[in-house]
Amino acid sequence: MLVVPNIIGGEENHKNEKFPVYDYKDHDNIIHHFSAFEVNEGNLREITEISKQGFKEWGSISYKKKWEIFSRIQEILKERRHLFIDAHVEIGGPKWFAEYNIDNITNQIQEYMSQLSNPDGEVCKSESAELALAVRQPIGPVLAMSPWNAPVLLGGRSVLAPLAAGCSVIAKSSERAPYVLYLLIKAFLDGGIPKNALQMVNIKPEDSAKFTDEIMKTGAIKKLNFTGSTNVGKAIASTAGKYLVPCLLELGGKNIAIVLKDADLTKAAETIVGSAVAHKGQICMSVDIAYIDESVYDKFKVEIKKVAENHKDDDLNQRDKLGRNKVVSLIEDALDKGADLVYGDFNKKEIEKTNVIEPFIFENVTPEMKLYSEESFGPLFTIEKFSNVEEVVAQFNETEFGLKASIWSKNPLGALSLAKKIEAGGVHINGSNIHDEPSLPHGGVKGSGTQRFNSKWGVDSFSFIQTITMNS
Missing domain, CATH: 3.40.605.10 (Aldehyde Dehydrogenase; Chain A, domain 1)
Known part of the structure; x- marks a missing residue:
């Protein structure tokens, strides 16, 4: 050997x-x-x-x-x-x-x-x-x-x-x-x-x-x-x-996506879900939380469930027991404390048997839940509605992390203005949070x-x- x-x-x-x-x-x-x-x-x-x-x-x-x-x-x-x-x-x-x-x-x-x-x-x-x-x-x-x-x-x-x-x-x-x-x-x-x-x-x-x-x-x-x-x-x-x-x-990061009311919801849903579950969520730039304008929240939920279904057949074996068990504990803790599943069917015994964790999407995740503030490093993320995007940015800026964010909008100048207010090493407008190329500086704050x-x-x-x- x-x-x-x-x-x-x-x-x-x-x-x-x-x-x-x-x-x-x-x-x-x-x-x-x-x-x-x-x-x-x-x-x-x-x-x-x-x-x-x-x-x-x-x-x-x-x-x-x-x-x-x-x-x-x-x-x-x-x-x-x-x-x-x-x-x-x-x-x-x-x-x-x-x-x-x-x-x-x-x-x-x-x-x-x-x-x-x-x-x-x-x-x-x-x-x-x-x-x-x-x-x-x-x-x-x-x-x-x-x-x-x-x-x-x-x-x-x-x-x-x-x-x-x-x-x-x-x-x-x-x-x-x-x-x-x-x-x-x-x-x-x-x-x-x-x-x-x-x-x-x-x-x-x-x-x-x-x-x-x-x-x-x-x-x-x-x-x-x-x-x-x-x-x-x-x-x-x-x-x-x-x-x-x-x-x-x-x-690490607790990376966010912000979907404004004028966003292309289909493109945003495809990219955000892909950015959350790519390589089983085992990328530091993966999306952890998607904030959705309340006026398009329900439409976006429909879109992301369609997209998540297409990722069920991905190779989703976790690297080892340590990482798998951490993801399982985050899911259990969130569900025990009242979070709701938008997508996914949690079966702990099956996960421990197969080492496979399929995509999970949560809503109603609150601060007392570990998933609210901890990087999962697994194929799961949360969605949250907002009415004031400035409050979303202020909330993110108060967190420990600052690696990646994305903004989804058909108003590029408005999105650029918003991007400059976000305390993150990279902000991607109408693009994936997973973005690292040789000619661009990469890192966090x-x-x-x-x-x-x-x-x-x-x-x-x-x-x-x-x-x-x-x-x-």
Whole structure:
């Protein structure tokens, strides 16, 4: 059976304790193992010293040579496209989503290639110096941590952005998707990234907190990027803050859609339901709450029930028991406290038997219910009517989250004005909440994260500005 190794200084390491990775359909069936990195002072010193050397090596390579390396990586990913799709499908990714992941990361590379020849700074005005420069510098070795739900795209961007900025990277895999990250790191190294500039470690779940603390303590890591849940992000940021290590965090969301009375209800219903249940609701940008103008609320309910019926035959197996049980508990809690089902038939025993959760749509969800404020990460969402859209925006702005929102209206200027009032990293007018493309900045605000991935914003996130003044 396959054992996914750690990659340290270009060498694959299988020597350590093996940890199982389970099938998403049969949660007791092992599909492969990973070799768990042993978190101790010696091992941490080794990988961080290698990363510091890799930072120097990668920094000495010209932008043109880096462009050629990125171009080779792009070609390798295209050649191995089927391997990434198969590995992603194996852990529960729908085929269309697996294809989107690998195609998007090759597009990400193209976008970062276009950034490599950009100026590294600008000439500034100074009263006391004859020449003043503001120069962008890579921040140094980076720790990158990516999740399992979109492992090719999220793992790839966690590595690409710091590399494009000129940093070295230690990538930590998800215990639920280590093989996908392994394929990525191998492709990057085969494409020409120096072996010391890019490493990969697999960490047992019970060692994750210790690993983060101990590697931050070395002082070698100059920035951390993490994509995952808000609660885990808070813990990681707290640890990093103890050692004054800055973070890029892309965290959870309680994402909203706002349907105004002049919206195209058919298009809105199709897109909102699709955005709620795509990849079984296991996308951080998934719709959690749809607010509907009261004058079209009943019509919209009819439309969304039609659309939801079309998604019943999707592959809706949950990734593991932990995620499945959380979704089940949210459903139970909401129903026990008086929420109504607009769509769906809840059968706990059947869900536990099959690991399948079909789409659920709720209404009359109130603040005392966990579903009201918690991200579900499952194929369910709630609808709520409103009479005053400004109150909807004010209510959302008071919540912990701020990742994605969408607005549905035939008045684009009015929707634009409304969008600017919403405290979210992305607002999409007459489009899906699930929107992340290489040329646009991506990230959240408040409890949904800090700073941005993608394009020049991703490069800036792993850089610092150095002021240089000169006199004759």
